[in-house]
Amino acid sequence: MARDLAIDLGTANTLVYARGEGIVLNEPSVIALNSRTNEVLAMGRDAWKMIGRTPSYIVAVRPLRQGAITDFEVTQEMIRLLLKRVGVNRFNRPRVVICVPSAITAVEKRAVTEAARKAGATEAQLIEQPMAAAIGAGLRINEPMANMVIDIGGGTSETALISLGGIVALQAVRVGSFDIDAAIITHIRREYGIAIGEQTAEEIKILIGSAYPTPDEVRAEVRGRELMSGLPKTVILSAAEVRNAIAEPVNTMVDSVLSCVAEAPPELAQDLIERGIFLVGGGSLLKGLDLRLTEETEVPVRLVRQPLESVVLGAGRVIESYEELRDMFMEARR
Known part of the structure; x- marks a missing residue:
């Protein structure tokens, strides 16, 4: 018997929830291809490790950028895998529920649903x-x-005010943790004058990145390639820098939240003052972001307690009660 699945198709990570089992997969949204043969060499964590470390004919690509599908065929192949x-x-x-940015266009909607159907x-x-x-x-x-809810993802930041099962106010910007x-x-x-890669930048962000001054700030040693000489070089960065x-x-994200609150x-x-605002998504883990907001x-x-998993867990609750909660689907609420 087919297991219904929920997929959080994120710019940074893709999570899969299986009905009756919970989260069964959590991988980076990266696929590695041989550009000469179009053969898929790796997906997820294995492909992520290849970014910036491969020969010219092997490319590690993210098929989603800023919450949008940039390569339909690669996205379809990633969903199939x-x-x-x-x-x-x-x-x-199985029946599949896919989580997508609220600002998704009609063309992107069709691309995602068609990719899922073609994938099985x-x-x-x-x-x-x-x-x-x-x-x-x-x-x-x-x-x-x-x-x-403020959802800070890899490619998008979305703020939604929800009441009575519907979205009352929404602000979305195609800026996320990758932009940081x-x-x-x-x-x-x-x-x-030093070049560093995506993985190094992410490590710097996690180690000393912040949206608001925090106690016990430290410095980080960063190694990269000097552009003038081409030789390795090390510099020291401070958290304030x-x-x-x-x-x-960060200002773009904050302004988006302020616009939604104003709506x-x-x-x-009045409820917001009592209940507060809830922060989810991988980008929400940036130090001091809650204090700044x-x-x-x-x-x-x-x-929230599980910021990285909240989206797929919510979609998982929908597939656990598929018929009762099908009003939550985008087409049903149009």
Whole structure:
């Protein structure tokens, strides 16, 4: 018997939830290809390790950028491999619920659902990531009260105000944690004349990156290739320097949240002061982001218990109660 599946198709990571089992797969959204033969060499964590370390004919690509499909064929192949890895075959065709950014276009919707069907799904439904995140965080979204969720992903940042099972206000920007990594790469190249890769930038962000001054800040030693000489070089970065370097993408995220809060009807705005705002997604783990948002919005902002898994857990709850919760699907709520 086919197991229904929920897929959080993220720019940074893809998670799969199987009905009755929970999360069965969590891999980076990366696929490695031989450009000469178009052969798939690796997917997920194995492909992620290849970024910046391969010969010219082997390319490690992210088929999704800023929450949008940039390569339909590679995305289809990645979904096919994901489904195969969790046991889907031609005799076992599940129903699939896929979490997508709320700002997705009609063309992108068709691309995602078609990719899932071609990969082996008998039925493919879409659900907005902020809605799934709210369900996964255990918020009472069907009650007449304000539930505000900020979902900071790899390629998008979405803020949704939810009440009575629907989205009352929504702000989405195609800026996420990858843009923070890119800002770090640009800063080090401009200020020190050193080139670093995506993985190094991510390590810097995790180690000393922050959106707000925090106690016990440390410095980090960064190794890269000097552009002038081509030789390895080491520099020391401070947390304050990195905070200034990433100010532009962080400010964009904060402004998006402020715009959504400003759209809240008066009664729901009162609820927000009492209930607070909930922060989910991998990008929400940036140090001090909750403090920065609390200061800017004057509303308590708190990180949920499982920020990385909230979206797929919410979609998982939908497939566990498929018929009862099918009103949550994007097409059903249009």
